[in-house]
Amino acid sequence: MSEPPLRADARRNRARILAAAAEVFDEHGTSASTEEVARRAGVAVGTVFRHFPTKNDLLAAIMKDLQSRLTAEAEALAAKDEATALFTFFADIVEHAASTRTVIHLLAAAGTNVDVDRQLAALGETLDALLTRARKARTVHSEVRLDEVIALLTAACQGTLAAGWTPDLRRRTVARLLDGLRA
Amino acid sequence: MSEPPLRADARRNRARILAAAAEVFDEHGTSASTEEVARRAGVAVGTVFRHFPTKNDLLAAIMKDLQSRLTAEAEALAAKDEATALFTFFADIVEHAASTRTVIHLLAAAGTNVDVDRQLAALGETLDALLTRARKARTVHSEVRLDEVIALLTAACQGTLAAGWTPDLRRRTVARLLDGLRA
DNA sequence: CAGGATGATGAGTGGTGACTCATGTTAGGG
DNA sequence: CCCTAACATGAGTCACCACTCATCATCCTG
Numbered sequence: 001m002s003e004p005p006l007r008a009d010a011r012r013n014r015a016r017i018l019a020a021a022a023e024v025f026d027e028h029g030t031s032a033s034t035e036e037v038a039r040r041a042g043v044a045v046g047t048v049f050r051h052f053p054t055k056n057d058l059l060a061a062i063m064k065d066l067q068s069r070l071t072a073e074a075e076a077l078a079a080k081d082e083a084t085a086l087f088t089f090f091a092d093i094v095e096h097a098a099s100t101r102t103v104i105h106l107l108a109a110a111g112t113n114v115d116v117d118r119q120l121a122a123l124g125e126t127l128d129a130l131l132t133r134a135r136k137a138r139t140v141h142s143e144v145r146l147d148e149v150i151a152l153l154t155a156a157c158q159g160t161l162a163a164g165w166t167p168d169l170r171r172r173t174v175a176r177l178l179d180g181l182r183a
Numbered sequence: 184m185s186e187p188p189l190r191a192d193a194r195r196n197r198a199r200i201l202a203a204a205a206e207v208f209d210e211h212g213t214s215a216s217t218e219e220v221a222r223r224a225g226v227a228v229g230t231v232f233r234h235f236p237t238k239n240d241l242l243a244a245i246m247k248d249l250q251s252r253l254t255a256e257a258e259a260l261a262a263k264d265e266a267t268a269l270f271t272f273f274a275d276i277v278e279h280a281a282s283t284r285t286v287i288h289l290l291a292a293a294g295t296n297v298d299v300d301r302q303l304a305a306l307g308e309t310l311d312a313l314l315t316r317a318r319k320a321r322t323v324h325s326e327v328r329l330d331e332v333i334a335l336l337t338a339a340c341q342g343t344l345a346a347g348w349t350p351d352l353r354r355r356t357v358a359r360l361l362d363g364l365r366a
Numbered sequence: 367c368a369g370g371a372t373g374a375t376g377a378g379t380g381g382t383g384a385c386t387c388a389t390g391t392t393a394g395g396g
Numbered sequence: 397c398c399c400t401a402a403c404a405t406g407a408g409t410c411a412c413c414a415c416t417c418a419t420c421a422t423c424c425t426g
Binding site: 191216228238 | 382383384385386387392393394
């Protein structure tokens, strides 16, 4: 099950590759080449493929990291104010998506990628928790279901990046969207 | 300005290519290969490139067609019921997008493609007309602006395809979305 | 600090897709 | 019916990209 520990240089390179990949994919989308990731990490292509056998494995690793950060943020928000956490979290993710294409890939790749599906399920649970609390606080429309929230979130993230919304338009649009969810 | 008329066989092939391209791009998205379009049209690749010098030119031709059909539909709806035409049109386009990826490309390619931008502007005018009528009928929230409507529409279309919403989820999600727009 | 194991390298492979062009084919005016 | 301009053909070019592997470098353990 557990692999022998990595050599010091290998551990360093793995970290560099992950950091470089996060940057590159955020800037150019997931279609950016592995070569570009290697260049940014100051490493040869072969090294990237030694650590991540396929490009998809590299993506999955980044997604996992992103998902952890998002879950942590959701819990912090819920601790502050249960009634509005769902709405704040929603708006935050969209803001996040505006600058990092990786979020969109995480949300959009449902069904196309086993690894990503697992991350999505985890994010779904996080949203479910926020939705339940919002329902108890009666701040959300009583008939709104989890899949609708995820659908709207995906849609907003897709839109903000694909159509290049301005910050102002993004905020107004998300406000309209959340209006549809409120009690 | 005006080119000499096409030969009979050239006219026939042009029509076949357009029909095949519409099918192929709807099924596999705009990343489908020109070779696939040629195969489906029963024509050699060279012929496709003779009629449409770049793949983008081919896409633009299809978009123009799509945009005309959508505009016609919008006017038909407005003639029936000015108060609800905006909402019905919105839902119709999303339903359309669920089966034909071309709609998404039309909406999403804003800013990336001059030809497509012209089609989008035309569609924007159509939506503006519907929005104005809905405002007069007071069926839409008074502060909703055109760019928000376009943004929400883009988002819904992106979402329905990218995330593979079921028909049921699609209808519920669009309903929530329209709730945010109503007076 | 020697030597084997682990890791890094980057030219190479195979595959795909947009676009070209020399060659062959046809429409349709005279 | 013939001839030529317009058109069709499809193998070939070029560029890109995911992924491999023989060779070389580095770590680290005894």
